[in-house]
Amino acid sequence: MDxxxxxxFSKELKQLLKKYRSLNSDLYLLKGYLELYPRGNPPxxxxxxxxxxxxxxxxxxxxxxxxxxxxxxxxxxxxxxALFPDQPKxxxxxIYYKQHDDTDCDKERIKKYYA
Numbered sequence: 001m002d003x004x005x006x007x008x009f010s011k012e013l014k015q016l017l018k019k020y021r022s023l024n025s026d027l028y029l030l031k032g033y034l035e036l037y038p039r040g041n042p043p044x045x046x047x048x049x050x051x052x053x054x055x056x057x058x059x060x061x062x063x064x065x066x067x068x069x070x071x072x073x074x075x076x077x078x079x080x081x082a083l084f085p086d087q088p089k090x091x092x093x094x095i096y097y098k099q100h101d102d103t104d105c106d107k108e109r110i111k112k113y114y115a
Contacts, residue, residue: 001035005092008109012095016077022066023077030063030079034090038083048080048105055114056083057093059105080105082114 005013017023040046044062051057058081065075080094093113094106 001031001038002087002089003031003034003092004089006094006109006113009092009095016095016097020065020067020077026063026065026067026077027079030060031090034081038085038088038090048110051107051110053111053114056085057081057105057110057114058083078105080110082110 013023013027034040037045039056040058040060045058045060048057048059060079060081063075063077063079065077068075076098078094078096078098079092082091082093083089084091093110
């Protein structure tokens, strides 16, 4: 499986790394999981529907971050990725920390790159 990331994802990751230093190793573990289960399994990973595009988009809702002690998989970090099963390739689209309620992903960014 080939993993790539959008420039926006890289910038968001760089910002989050200032506070959560383990994110690179945590992301590496996620990649290992996605190689086995690219479509994930709810409620940990679920598809984002109603986008009107062909590309399969998924959201990781339960992501373990070692820098957040005591939170486990309920760290609040959200990751959005696009799956291209015919290539096989996964492209990371967005990473963010949910504040109080889980804001929806950046649908405009998704449509910009995959519509």
